[in-house]
Amino acid sequence: QKEVEQNSGPLSVPEGAIASLNCTYSDRVSQSFFWYRQYSGKSPELIMSIYSNGDKEDGRFTAQLNKASQYVSLLIRDSQPSDSATYLCAVKDRDYKLSFGAGTTVTVRA
Amino acid sequence: EAQVTQNPRYLITVTGKKLTVTCSQNMNHEYMSWYRQDPGLGLRQIYYSMNVEVTDKGDVPEGYKVSRKEKRNFPLILESPSPNQTSLYFCASSLQGVGEQYFGPGTRLTVT
Numbered sequence: 001q002k003e004v005e006q007n008s009g010p011l012s013v014p015e016g017a018i019a020s021l022n023c024t025y026s027d028r029v030s031q032s033f034f035w036y037r038q039y040s041g042k043s044p045e046l047i048m049s050i051y052s053n054g055d056k057e058d059g060r061f062t063a064q065l066n067k068a069s070q071y072v073s074l075l076i077r078d079s080q081p082s083d084s085a086t087y088l089c090a091v092k093d094r095d096y097k098l099s100f101g102a103g104t105t106v107t108v109r110a
Numbered sequence: 111e112a113q114v115t116q117n118p119r120y121l122i123t124v125t126g127k128k129l130t131v132t133c134s135q136n137m138n139h140e141y142m143s144w145y146r147q148d149p150g151l152g153l154r155q156i157y158y159s160m161n162v163e164v165t166d167k168g169d170v171p172e173g174y175k176v177s178r179k180e181k182r183n184f185p186l187i188l189e190s191p192s193p194n195q196t197s198l199y200f201c202a203s204s205l206q207g208v209g210e211q212y213f214g215p216g217t218r219l220t221v222t
Contacts (some may be wrong), residue, residue, distance in 0.1 A: 032209055034209070034210065042215075043200055043213035043214060043215055043216050044153070044200070044213050045213065046210050046211065046212075049209065049210055088152065088153065090153075092207075092209065095166075096141075096158065096160060096166070096207060097155055097158065097168055097169065098143070098155055098158075098211070099155070099169070100145075100152045100153040100154070101152055102150060102151065102152040103152055
């Protein structure tokens with residue numbers, strides 16, 4: 001079974017700070033990577049997808065991918081209390097399956 | 111409104127009593143999938159369907175069946191539920207492939 005590992009958290013950051021979330025994956029042939037946000041009691045929602053090495057920015061979110069190191073990260077700049085949630089890293093393998101990490105819970109302190 | 115719907119949202123049942131959880135999407139998506147979410151284990155894929163002709167097992171298919179007779183619906187069937195299938199279940203869909211998925215609201219199942 002493909003493994004996706006995330007830093008366990010919980011991660012507590014002050015409002016306005018940068019939250020940094022990390023994810024490593026075991027399947028070297030993985031090509032597609034996603035970050036989902038899940039509020040307590042709600043379903044996951046996609047916030048970022050990244051397919052090639054480097055950085056991808058969308059508003060206050062930046063995803064970073066390094067395939068050689070099998071590492072993908074998510075930065076949340078200017079963190080807001082509304083960013084308090086669990087963030088799930090997901091990796092697509094060659095067989096059209098999607099594997100998720102266990103998630104990192106982020107709490108933004110006002 | 112574009113959405114994935116699941117029914118029921120909550121279900122308490124007994125061991126061995128067959129049940130079906132329905133999933134429907136109105137976005138004309140090709141790909142649909144079922145996941146279960148358990149504390150500490152994250153989301154695990156049960157089954158997925160690339161389109162109405164192709165369905166395949168995910169990482170935890172034991173004890174589950176699925177059916178994809180039409181594009182919009184993808185029911186999850188538990189022929190003989192057991193307590194270890196107590197979990198939170200999500201259905202998801204995406205336009206093509208396994209990429210950017212939209213999730214349903216979830217079904218919380220308890221098997222006693």
